Every structure is written in structure tokens, then in C-alpha cells.
Amino acid sequence: MDELWTEKYRPDSLDDIVNQYQVVEKLKKYKESGSLPHLLLVGPSGVGKTTSTMALAKEIYGKNWKGNFLELNVSYRRGIKAVREEIKNAAMTTSLTEKNFKIIFIDEAETFSDEAQAALRRILEKYSDNVRFVLSCNNSSKIIDPIRSRCVQLHFRPPSKGEVKSWIMRIIENENIEVEDEAIKFLINYGRGNLRKITNLLQLCASSSDKITEEELIRYNRLTGSDDIKKLLKDSFRKDFLDVREKLYELLIDEGLSGKELLIRLHEELFKIPMDDKIRMKIVKKMAEVDYNILEGSNDEIHLKNLLAYIKSI
Ligand SMILES: Nc1ncnc2c1ncn2[C@@H]1O[C@H](COP(=O)(O)OP(=O)(O)OP(=O)(O)O)[C@@H](O)[C@H]1O
Ligand SMILES: [Mg+2]
Incomplete structure (x- = not known):
């Protein structure tokens, strides 16, 4: 299989983000004013939380964005030790750049224990001169108040069916693949607007059939997931x-x-x-x-x- 379509079609600019208009508008204001608060991104999976943050970083830092944007993947270690060692280290070793701050992105923030979140909150305060934290979560009620009150919350919503359809059609045209109407309908209703899931299923199916049918999508969905x-x-x-x-x-x-x-x-x-x-x-x-x-x-x-x-x- 060639490149993952979720990566290939991940937009680089804020203007190309699907659906999240209010969020995008705010992010643009932060970019223009050159001052970014800590952010707490809230919303379901696959609707653009990571993508929007990356697009913001690309727009703020240009070609050097990778040197200024750190996505911390603390995966299994979600306790206080991970916060103290990995996150604190990342915040401390951040050198000043021309923009005066770097962005540290942390996914699934709600999976940190309360104790770990308390440690994170202290890091947020201590290093806010040269680091902006962007925390992402599915459910903000699992985030402790002192963190919530130190971040601006931005809410992400699933795209409408029309937007999901445009997303799918763009890929179909661009990849020049044949997809039955019923299969398109299936994809639109599949995954509750999670563009990652929809795109992955479409690619998987396209990699082994010339014409994509609803039956095939259902079969592949069972095989993988x-x-x-x-x-x-x-x-x-x-x-x-x-x-x-x-x-x-x-x-x-x-x-x-x-x-x-x-x-x-x-x-x-x-x-x-x-x-x-x-x-x-x-x-x-x-x-x-x-x-x-x-x-x-x-x-x-x-x-x-x-x-x-x-x-x-x-
Ligand atoms: N709003 C969007 N605009 C454009 N592409 C999107 C959007 N949302 C999702 N995608 C596509 O789906 C993929 C996954 O999106 P992303 O990683 O931003 O999801 P997420 O909200 O961070 O999900 P999770 O909570 O699972 O981390 C992207 O690579 C992109 O191709
Ligand atoms: Mg993400």
C-alpha cells in the first residue's frame, strides 16, 4: 500500500480544515496576534484536533515547524512519573526561538491520573514563558479544574454529512477510484464523522478492489477495525x-x-x-x-x- 491517505489528505493550512469554523477563527487570531494561550481541545476522535494544531504550527513557524512543535506520545505511561520525567524534560529543554515559544501537544489528556494532572498543571505554570501546551481530550469533565481554568477550551464537532460527503468525493476523484453510490452512502454514515476511520476504510478497500461496493466495505470493516x-x-x-x-x-x-x-x-x-x-x-x-x-x-x-x-x- 502506498502512503496513508489520512496523511496524504491531512490539510496543511487552517483554511483547509473541514468544519471547525469557530475553532479555526480563534486559532487564526492567535496566530495573527502572536500570542497563544494554553489550549484544551475537546471533541470526539478523528475530527481534526491534532490536524488543526499541526496546521497552526505550520502557519506560525513555516518551514521550521517541526523543530518548534513537539507531539508527546506518553502512551502507556500516564502516571505522575511520565509527567515529571518526560513532559517536564521536554518543557525544560525547550530553547527560545524567534517566536519565543514552542508548542507541546499532548493527546488523550483525560487519561492522566488526577495526581499526574496536578503535576502537569504546575509545569503549565512554570514553563509558560517559553512553552504553550495544547492538550487534547474527548471529554473535558475528566480534566481537573486547575488545568481547565488555565487553558482556553476549544470545542471540536463532527462534520455534517454534507461535509463528510465532500471529503469522500474529493478522495475518490483524486485517486480516480470507482465507488458505488450505495458504498458512498455507507461511508457517510459510518464512523460518526470520524474522518480517520472513514478514510482508512476507503483506502483499505480501494487497495484490493477495482470497484468499491457496500458489501465490500462491510466485509473489510469486519476484517479489520x-x-x-x-x-x-x-x-x-x-x-x-x-x-x-x-x-x-x-x-x-x-x-x-x-x-x-x-x-x-x-x-x-x-x-x-x-x-x-x-x-x-x-x-x-x-x-x-x-x-x-x-x-x-x-x-x-x-x-x-x-x-x-x-x-x-x-
Ligand atoms: N477537520 C478536519 N479537516 C481535515 N481533515 C481532517 C479533519 N479531521 C480529521 N481529518 C483527517 O482525519 C485524520 C485524523 O484527524 P486528527 O488526527 O486531526 O483527529 P483527532 O481529532 O486528533 O483524533 P484523536 O482524538 O483520535 O486523536 C487526519 O489525518 C485528516 O486526514
Ligand atoms: Mg489526535
């Missing part, structure tokens, strides 16, 4: 159980995966993410138990919830 499964697994370690349960329902109900299919994929993903082997083996054992229960024909959902709650507890 590994991004979602990975997310479900990661989230079950660190997010609120209610969020995890919501995601589980989405996969079982909206996407029509069976309990068995979901379990197989969770099992695959379990071996791809870094973790202590003892913990991994504990989870594998639990998975075998759940597999047996699902085979016995009792309620899939209950057993999967039980598995995810178990993961959360260890």
Missing part, C-alpha cells in the same frame, strides 16, 4: 470503565462484530502492545475463560465486559 480494537484494549487499562463499555457497545452493536470475533482480535492485539509478560499471561488466561463462556452460548456482552473490567483491575 484493528485500530478500534487496539484502542479498546488500551483504554481498558487506563480509561473510565463507562467509556470502555460505551466503546464495547459500539463495536458489538453499531459495527456488528460477534463476541467471538472481538475476542480473537483482542487476543491478537494483546501481543502487539508492550506490557509486562506476567500481566499478559494473566489476561490470556482470562480470555480463555471468556472464550469458553461465549462458546457455551451465554450472553457475549456480559463476558466481554467482565474481561475488560478484569483488565482494568490489574
